[in-house]
Amino acid sequence: MTYQITFTITTATKKLIKQFAEDHNTTVKASANNTYIFSSDSFDNLHELASDFLNKDATDLIIKI
Numbered sequence: 001m002t003y004q005i006t007f008t009i010t011t012a013t014k015k016l017i018k019q020f021a022e023d024h025n026t027t028v029k030a031s032a033n034n035t036y037i038f039s040s041d042s043f044d045n046l047h048e049l050a051s052d053f054l055n056k057d058a059t060d061l062i063i064k065i
Helices: 014-023 043-054
Strands: 003-008 027-030 035-040
Touching: 003 043, 014 027, 014 043, 035 043
Parallel strands: none
Antiparallel strands: 003 035, 027 035
């Protein structure tokens, strides 16, 4: 099972965004208009990434695909 979350990020370089994803053992794909889709087979890894990014619990924002 794979989990995803999407963020619009305008204040970081693509290199920093990629490193942030790698630091959390997730992958990231760039989409249009500074939108980035982060994904992982591990809910815990993606949850940690999202919660770190938002500075709050992100459980309700993560989708299963």
